[in-house]
Amino acid sequence: MSNVKTFHDSVLTAASGGTATPKLLPNGDQKPLEKPKAKDWTSHLSTESKTRKASPLKSSFKYLSNPGLISLGGGLPTPAYFPFESISAKVATVGKFSEEETLTSGTTMSVPKYDKSAGAYDLARALQYGSGSGSPELLEFLTQHTEMIHHPPYADWKCVMTAGNTSALATCYRMLMNRGDFLLMEEYTFPSAVETASPMGIKPLGVKIDGEGVIAEALDELLSNWDEAARGGRKPHVMYLIPTGQNPTGSTGSAERRKAVYAVCQKHDVIILEDEPYYFLQMQPYVRDAPPAPLPGSHEEFIADLIPSYLSLDTDGRVIRLDSFSKVIAPGSRCGWLTGPAQLMERALRHNEVSIQSASGFSQAILYQLLSQTWGHSGYLDWLINLRAEYTARRDICLKAMEEYLPEGICSWVNPAAGMFIWIEVDPSKHPQISEGLPVIEDRVFQKAIDKNVLVVPGSWFIVDEDAKYSKGKLFYRITFACVASELVVEALKRFGAAIKEEYGIAA
């Protein structure tokens, strides 16, 4: 990987979160910032979010900068009673990312309790009560990273840190929807996104998808023909999407598809919740029996090769992007960030203040030390490129095993370009007991796989609309190649293939 410091330096100088400073383009040209401001989203806010006020105590914060002032105000414990002198971690060294290399040549990084140097994020601060938008230092790194990857095309965007995407999604729902509101989603989606919404009285509604995710024309048709009386609720104004490496279908929308969907959202004034845990699990192209394509040769190439996010297309400020460390660092960090228009990010921050307060200070201190102080933007991009190579290798082994073991003519799939999942369509029409109906066939194949000692997830578990279950006459199973060692994935697919063949009465 080439050193591209100059490129990053210029992008970082420009990463302002939207203030009107001159913007340096990647090619080095400078031009005055001409980004428009986001639209006004007040009318999209829920009753809960509209009525949320800032704490009256915050009005006293202005006095805290008075020289010599002694505050007997805030109920903070003194850091003298935090029983930690320092925390440290042995972490992967840039360019030597494997577990084996980390064991022998890992980097030890340390966060002391007190560090008086300017801008230091020490434990006395990290473990104290902090801002609802996260520590300024880590937030700055994430804002720079967001600018570098997405270049949001409007001026007043902001980032706010979260306690991970599941928590952040609940925040977004509560910010934008009242009981009785509909929520648009891909027709098969992450079950938690549905389970979070339903108890709030929000009604999830599936939009038709193909191998690229939501079909723009289907979305337009649904919204254009919305009948409030028949539907029992106002026209949906929020859509939840997993645009890249979708869970469970593994689909990734092309730039063209995203532009088309975005245009429909503009037409019908829909806010997009872009949940992107798998964005950096975009993989190298897969061509059957061909050698793997070479990795991006530079950071510019890597960034340029990423599918454009909805955030990067968002001229209106109608996208709230949910970024997570769960798939690129570790789920246990319970730390992520939202990006969106400042007015909505302010509402999210106010919500944080009366819920999570902030992500864990241990998580923030360790992530800041790792990302900003140890790896830097350049090292983090190297890490992401390394993950791309790792996931590509795992997926390729998995696809080859599927080609070998799953019976042609019964099983089919779209090779995933991103994420952790492959969505296997199993044709029920050729099953000898098809007359017993799809639910029976789905369960038979699932149980036969369990008998053969492999667990795959039936597709119907991911459907948004209970009524639409099996209505297409198709059956799916979701598998993942992310967690289990590749040799076990191969063995598991051999078993799954045998299970299907047995069910379908095909000689092994």
Add this chain to the structure above:
Amino acid sequence: MSNVKTFHDSVLTAASGGTATPKLLPNGDQKPLEKPKAKDWTSHLSTESKTRKASPLKSSFKYLSNPGLISLGGGLPTPAYFPFESISAKVATVGKFSEEETLTSGTTMSVPKYDKSAGAYDLARALQYGSGSGSPELLEFLTQHTEMIHHPPYADWKCVMTAGNTSALATCYRMLMNRGDFLLMEEYTFPSAVETASPMGIKPLGVKIDGEGVIAEALDELLSNWDEAARGGRKPHVMYLIPTGQNPTGSTGSAERRKAVYAVCQKHDVIILEDEPYYFLQMQPYVRDAPPAPLPGSHEEFIADLIPSYLSLDTDGRVIRLDSFSKVIAPGSRCGWLTGPAQLMERALRHNEVSIQSASGFSQAILYQLLSQTWGHSGYLDWLINLRAEYTARRDICLKAMEEYLPEGICSWVNPAAGMFIWIEVDPSKHPQISEGLPVIEDRVFQKAIDKNVLVVPGSWFIVDEDAKYSKGKLFYRITFACVASELVVEALKRFGAAIKEEYGIAA
């Protein structure tokens, strides 16, 4: 501090979270468990909580224990890609708790990525997706600690870990109340508890307090005379309390007061949310001009000397206790736990699954390593006794300075037995401009203090009912002695005294 291992061992053996094993009493006698089960609280659940379902994917968990099964099910990243080889921390050593001693004789503790020994809580697990009730290891420690301190008097109580009390409180509100419901609170309370409730459409309602917190008779009168039509809502069935070292009044209810309030809650079927961040900041008695009382000589004495919690009185299972590490370890841990009847804890767990998921794995790993593996229950009690000594010393210096600098006849207060706060009543009737009204006087004193370079918080900022503001004809200011060095607290009180004297036209 004496070694009381035998006592703890017996209590720990008995700490079962309520399963029907024989219980060892502190005196060593064994008797069969006769605790009743909690009442049924189904009718108290909110619409949101009632309709919350477990994830369908969980139904597949039962297969994961099949021998030899390969799961291609869960979307977990492999720990091989967590870039951490180990984390470690230098922490205070038992018996040498000061910052200075930690610097020179701190204990270094370490959590490796992989630890194959039985029951080890390594990073591969701590940083992976985990249970919504927290890691079993840390949860076990907290359950034992809860048994040891509170001995809840019913059988089926459980603990569930949270992301700190602010987040846990929001969970409890959403579990128990619908829009339009009233919430009982101390008439002056923690502003966040009000700010969390109001946007949810929950109507906070102040209950009269004295120096011991909520007055049982006032509570009974309010509930006995509830007029649904006049009030515009059903009779309240939830009460939020900070029973120990209340914020802002610093009050602590006696055992008698708590029993009386609990009886009223039984009479009117009210669930108590017992928010107890300051429970272990109970201090030694303060007697003016007397030397400080000696610290508890043993762990038994320390525990016996603690004010009984509502949880410890709760024969019905109508108390949900909120415990936090914020004031006894560090706020940045964003980790705490709920204790209550199993049926409500299951609802809280389900809510966690679609919001925070769990506390940060970094926090959990570090807290487990510190509390369970490094200090143990005995060392943690030593730490808490040490905190008691530290807070007692700070409070005593503060009280002495108040006695010296605040003008008698104008300022009065109850010496706090717990917590971080002192609630100073300033008699407005003697103010020369009293004709201008209480809000003016309150602000004049506040501003004069700011002019003298000291920040104190006006009492009206904590009032629950806007209408009740100033209705008692009293003015209060909240101060804290927790965060600022004691010599600065003394200086600040000197300034505050001067500000009051100047305002009241008294010669300095």
